[in-house]
Amino acid sequence: MSSTLRFQVVGEAFKKHPVEVPTPAERPSEFFGKYVFSRKKMAAYLTPEVYAKMVDVMDGDATLDLTTADAVAAGMKQWAMELGATHTTHWFQPLTEGTAEKHDGFVVHDGQGGMIEEFTGKQLVQQEPDASSFPSGGIRSTFEARGYSAWDPASPVFVMGDTLMIPTVFIAYTGEALDYKAPLKKALRAVDHAATAVAQLFYPDVRKVISNLGWEQEYFLVDEGLYAARPDLLMTGRTLMGHDSAKNQQMDDHYFGNIPERVAAFMRDLEIQALELGIPCKTRHNEAAPNQFELAPIFEETNLAVDHNMLLMMLMKRVARKHGFRCLLHEKPFAGINGSGKHNNWSLATDTGVLLHAPGKEPLENLRFITFIVETLLAVWRHNGLLKASIVSASNAHRLGLGEAPPAIISSFLGKQLSDVLDYVEHSDDNAFTELSELTKSSKHGLRLDIPQVPELLIDNTYRNRTSPFAFTGNRFEFRAVGAEANCASAMIALNAAVAETLLDFRKRVDALTVNGMDTMKAVLHTVREDIVACRPIHFDGNGYSDEWKAEAARRGLDTEASVPLIIDRYLDPDSVEMFNRTHVFTLAELQARNEIKWETYTKKIQIEARIFGDLCMNHIIPVATRYQSQLIDSVHKMKAIFPAETAAKLSINNVSLIQQISEHTSFITENVARLIDARRVANRIESVRQRAIAYHDTVAPLIEDIRRHVDKLELIVDDELWPLPKYREMLFIR
Numbered sequence: 001m002s003s004t005l006r007f008q009v010v011g012e013a014f015k016k017h018p019v020e021v022p023t024p025a026e027r028p029s030e031f032f033g034k035y036v037f038s039r040k041k042m043a044a045y046l047t048p049e050v051y052a053k054m055v056d057v058m059d060g061d062a063t064l065d066l067t068t069a070d071a072v073a074a075g076m077k078q079w080a081m082e083l084g085a086t087h088t089t090h091w092f093q094p095l096t097e098g099t100a101e102k103h104d105g106f107v108v109h110d111g112q113g114g115m116i117e118e119f120t121g122k123q124l125v126q127q128e129p130d131a132s133s134f135p136s137g138g139i140r141s142t143f144e145a146r147g148y149s150a151w152d153p154a155s156p157v158f159v160m161g162d163t164l165m166i167p168t169v170f171i172a173y174t175g176e177a178l179d180y181k182a183p184l185k186k187a188l189r190a191v192d193h194a195a196t197a198v199a200q201l202f203y204p205d206v207r208k209v210i211s212n213l214g215w216e217q218e219y220f221l222v223d224e225g226l227y228a229a230r231p232d233l234l235m236t237g238r239t240l241m242g243h244d245s246a247k248n249q250q251m252d253d254h255y256f257g258n259i260p261e262r263v264a265a266f267m268r269d270l271e272i273q274a275l276e277l278g279i280p281c282k283t284r285h286n287e288a289a290p291n292q293f294e295l296a297p298i299f300e301e302t303n304l305a306v307d308h309n310m311l312l313m314m315l316m317k318r319v320a321r322k323h324g325f326r327c328l329l330h331e332k333p334f335a336g337i338n339g340s341g342k343h344n345n346w347s348l349a350t351d352t353g354v355l356l357h358a359p360g361k362e363p364l365e366n367l368r369f370i371t372f373i374v375e376t377l378l379a380v381w382r383h384n385g386l387l388k389a390s391i392v393s394a395s396n397a398h399r400l401g402l403g404e405a406p407p408a409i410i411s412s413f414l415g416k417q418l419s420d421v422l423d424y425v426e427h428s429d430d431n432a433f434t435e436l437s438e439l440t441k442s443s444k445h446g447l448r449l450d451i452p453q454v455p456e457l458l459i460d461n462t463y464r465n466r467t468s469p470f471a472f473t474g475n476r477f478e479f480r481a482v483g484a485e486a487n488c489a490s491a492m493i494a495l496n497a498a499v500a501e502t503l504l505d506f507r508k509r510v511d512a513l514t515v516n517g518m519d520t521m522k523a524v525l526h527t528v529r530e531d532i533v534a535c536r537p538i539h540f541d542g543n544g545y546s547d548e549w550k551a552e553a554a555r556r557g558l559d560t561e562a563s564v565p566l567i568i569d570r571y572l573d574p575d576s577v578e579m580f581n582r583t584h585v586f587t588l589a590e591l592q593a594r595n596e597i598k599w600e601t602y603t604k605k606i607q608i609e610a611r612i613f614g615d616l617c618m619n620h621i622i623p624v625a626t627r628y629q630s631q632l633i634d635s636v637h638k639m640k641a642i643f644p645a646e647t648a649a650k651l652s653i654n655n656v657s658l659i660q661q662i663s664e665h666t667s668f669i670t671e672n673v674a675r676l677i678d679a680r681r682v683a684n685r686i687e688s689v690r691q692r693a694i695a696y697h698d699t700v701a702p703l704i705e706d707i708r709r710h711v712d713k714l715e716l717i718v719d720d721e722l723w724p725l726p727k728y729r730e731m732l733f734i735r
């Protein structure tokens with residue numbers, strides 16, 4: 001783009017006005033779930049017998065027969081057509097980013113030359129999308145391109161535009177999962193069964209344990225004109241070059257600041273549409289970096305919460321375009337300012353009550369609380385490397401360990417009170433059970449504020465440590481290392497399966513004690529005490545950003561690996577393979593196939609970045625820098641024509657120095673872009689996907705960063721009028 005065009009685009013961006021967002025006639029409580037085939041609508045559109053069968057399927061482990069499916073499909077079709085739907089699609093979550101769909105019309109030939117609308121139970125329950133274009137890690141050879149998508153009745157169908165969307169799992173012809181939903185459902189089943197068995201030690205009536213997830217989605221907005229003028233942003237989701245803006249987030253004036261009108265209109269539109277689709281949006285605010293925002297719903301059952309997050313990310317991109325923005329979900333779109341994450345707030349609850357909730361007055365409740373906390377910590381300790389593997393990606397790697405996001409070491413923050421309780425339990429004896437009530441009674445204590453009319457506040461004494469990747473925050477754990485762009489399922493599969501494993505062991509060990517006559521609560525306390533000692537290394541309340549912590553974590557035996565391709569290895573550790581086998585979440589073949597895909601994806605991302613970066617350097621940056629340099633050289637020569645040699649030299653000192661600096665930077669860039677191309681060539685010749693990913697990590701990725709520093713220096717030197725790419729200061733401040 002020529003520089004004049006750049007100024008035009010910037011000018012346009014500043015002139016834009018908010019898009020009108022019609023205010024809905026009803027209140028959110030009335031339009032919430034308008035486009036969702038909820039239980040209430042099922043009850044209205046299905047016969048009582050069919051509805052009852054559906055409830056059994058949704059709540060229990062019952063599977064659907066085809067006759068019922070036909071009846072359900074008929075009711076769905078009627079409801080969807082009333083909302084204007086003409087098409088239907090199975091909506092699934094392949095191992096690439098985002099979601100996939102294949103639309104089919106409702107219409108079929110009626111056999112008499114006309115058309116009728118039809119939607120059968122078979123179409124609802126199962127389809128065979130051509131799976132050859134989705135990654136399978138070699139599970140499915142190309143000639144056997146069949147994969148099945150199968151309806152997940154636990155996640156309600158919904159209408160989006162003219163399409164009835166059916167959430168499905170996606171599996172290979174041979175039964176292996178090719179998606180995120182299938183293993184997630186297995187992990188949730190595992191944690192349900194294992195946690196129910198443990199909860200029954202305390203409350204024999206418990207029948208079911210539910211895993212809950214409340215995600216907090218961070219994102220950036222950029223004006224679409226400026227976005228289009230940045231090939232790097234367009235092709236890779238992040239800026240590969242760009243000098244810091246003089247003002248960015250130093251003033252902390254963005255966080256909780258006033259939301260610009262244009263952005264507010266976008267948010268309002270997004271929220272209305274999300275609520276209509278049944279996503280329970282609750283909070284929105286600015287984030288730390290300029291142009292960065294967050295949206296969080298009320299937590300839900302994990303399977304549904306994951307679907308809602310995938311749906312929201314899709315919706316965000318769509319609504320942003322309508323408002324002349326692009327929504328960036330990349331974890332690090334801009335260097336030098338905070339990236340975007342997606343905190344995953346996780347908890348377990350039974351069909352009769354909560355499990356991780358801050359303690360009450362009853363000793364039984366307290367021991368139950370401590371048991372679930374400790375077993376979660378033990379799972380995180382045992383599988384800390386795997387949990388890190390569940391959140392890494394080429395893009396999230398830019399965020400981790402940079403003094404803004406949790407470090408690339410998983411540890412858990414517990415806060416003073418919980419730490420005290422665990423210490424106390426550890427040093428008590430098996431009879432101490434009744435004393436627990438005193439200690440854990442007051443999780444919240446009143447704080448008197450000397451401000452007139454402001455009532456006493458309840459201060460949550462789980463003080464917030466922002467540097468902890470896995471923090472206990474009162475009634476849940478907050479897994480903060482998850483990336484903004486990620487499918488939460490990846491983290492939730494690893495976490496729920498790992499917790500299921502420790503709970504399975506826990507119940508076994510308690511049973512082994514009670515079988516020999518020990519009182520149940522004594523046996524529980526005894527086992528918990530052992531585990532408090534065992535999981536101690538994962539507990540860290542200090543500053544996770546400090547260098548001392550890295551050394552200390554290594555001493556404790558925590559995984560400190562920072563290279564993405566090597567972190568991915570953790571999925572194939574014997575401990576991980578065994579855990580996933582015991583919990584029936586993944587077979588070894590599935591783990592191997594999925595790892596191939598992860599390494600391949602990593603390589604592709606860096607490969608694309610390297611290509612675009614090299615091109616931009618050679619055909620945008622170098623020519624412009626050289627042109628400016630020629631102008632300077634020209635001016636130095638002309639000085640000599642006007643002034644005596646000595647004066648001319650004096651007057652040209654600055655320009656000569658600039659000429660020299662430009663030469664240094666441009667030759668560094670030119671030489672190293674050649675090396676970058678070479679490094680790619682060498683890496684591409686490597687046969688093993690894992691080794692290739694390692695080569696990309698070790699040789700290609702660092703070169704991009706090295707060269708970038710020189711490009712960014714040039715941006716400061718070269719005449720602003722010549723600079724071809726929109727600058728950070730232009731992109732980062734929406735008016």
Ligand code: ADP
Pocket residue numbers: 212213214215216283296297298299345346347475476
């Ligand atoms: P923060 O202070 O971390 O920004 P928010 O209140 O904005 O907290 O969001 C926290 C998220 O945690 C929300 O999605 C909320 O619904 C969720 N959450 C709250 N309690 C639980 C719980 N017991 N289990 C799971 N998620 C929860």
Ligand code: MG
Pocket residue numbers: 216343478
């Ligand atoms: Mg949070």
